[in-house]
Amino acid sequence: MNYLKLAALSGALVLLSGCATDTLNNTAGKATKYEDVSSVGRVSGVGIESQDVSSMTDQMMRDMLTSPILAGRTTPPRIIIDAQYFTNESTSRINTNLITDRLRLNLNRAAAGKMVFVGREHAQMVESERQLKRDGVVDSGTIRTTAATFGADFRLVGRITSLDAVDTRTGEVSRSHLIGFEMIDLESGAIVWGAPYEFKKTAQDNVLYR
């Protein structure tokens, strides 16, 4: 019986002998999380994701709807919102149409006629149809004819910028984004409205990938 105890003890010692390692930091990775941009956060960061597009465009839409210059005019202003002058200078790959399309679509719905949106990127298509009408190939439609297509009063411009940081010791990455939206008066060049959207993300991949 004593021999069996001795054997069991030996077995336990054997199995435990391999468990002692040095002070290796092999902790699992940490989930991506949002941080207050004004806080001193951990080093790290990742790109622009769908929830960022949603929240930034929602915020911009609310801001534009409360602007008297854009939404408080007796005659609704004509506005161009597309990605033509919305540039990406960040380290995140993003289709800027995602931002401008969502903003225009939601704003058009929420503005309820307080703003008129001009589809400048479709100008070629409109001109082509107008030409067919004027050539008599097709009739003039049911609404009206105009001497020219709409000229716009304002156009959205914007820029995405980012700041990256990497901690090679821990494998943490941080990325801080600033997305600036501005509305330009297309006669005077004045910036009549502007708003920033900022966020910062931190992340650390699994130790296997560091």
Place this chain on the structure above:
Amino acid sequence: MCSTAKFGRTTLALALASLLGGCQSTPVQAPLQVSPELLAQYPVALQDQYRKLLGDTPNNRVLNRMEIASRSLATGHFDIAEQELDAVLNDIESIYINTPEAAKARSLWYEEGIKDFKGEPYERAMAYLYRGLLYLREGDYGNARASFEGGLLQDAFAEEDQHQADFSLLVFLSAWASQHGNSPHLAQQRWAELAQLAPDFVQPPADHDTLLLIETGAAPRKVRDGMGGEVLVYRRGRNIVAEQVTVELGGQVISAAPLGDIYYQASTRGGRAVDRINQGKIEYKQGAYNVGSALADVGTTAQLWSAATGDNALGNAGAAVALVGVASLYFSQSVVAKADNRYWQGLPDKIHLLTYRSSDHPADAVTVNIHDANGGILTTKTVPIHRNPQGVGIGLLK
């Protein structure tokens, strides 16, 4: 007596191993058969790669997509390359917290290669580089620059401080994308950085509007090193003879600059965190082997003494100790500490580049000569130049 002890130990080991044989858990999964109908939807030039992707285990998904992207770029299937690189980058950019495969890869019983492949930093950087080139083809300079910067970020993970973010070709491409994307201040920052990284490289004049990239040689290889193959080291690709590249432009022969040395990028990365995990496995394995070996010897010796002296109690004790020793030897054998040596074979050894004015050479193709170290021409190729909507040209020879 020594040979008798070994015989006893071996016999016990075999017996125990046969009992525990079912515990060995390294998975071996046969490739799935892929139907010809499914493959037929892909271009013939890519069907071998797609057969591999569709039939392989999911942990090789990124690697197989990388190989498809390489082949697609080489055969002119740029839309497919775009789609596959987007999938690769989505995986690379996903933060893997603790997937079951990751947990297994860290355990004693599985090798590192069971984890989902995301590539080492040089491979991830190259995925960003190729995606950036495709954005350049489309004239999307913002995303091109973002891709090149993403590659530089991967390079920043290099553990050897002096080699962090030293991927000159990515710095060049970021500057090029910024310059043509109307972000001169960003371009200026990167040009200044490139001047420090590659002092011999001459910044292209602002009116250069065509970029030519020529790849030579085979991909750097990942080789297992260390006592149990637990450390990853890099070797230059095999049979590399191409050393120089010249381009025939308007009657002139101009040398292309070898700005990207992929092997250098791979081999200067420094140690990986996972190497220390593998090292820990090896220490466990060695410790278990040493203890098991000693116990098996003691137990077998006790049994021999028992036979000689007629002490049955000593014999029983010896058998018990030997059994524990053999169990330890078995566990030692079961520990797998091999480093992950899967690598992107579609990468080159070096990338050479040249820029020029389209007004000097408006042709939609250029002739490229690849030379050996002595200047002899190994091969001559014609590279088509694609012009994006802004009129900026790009050519890539893979």
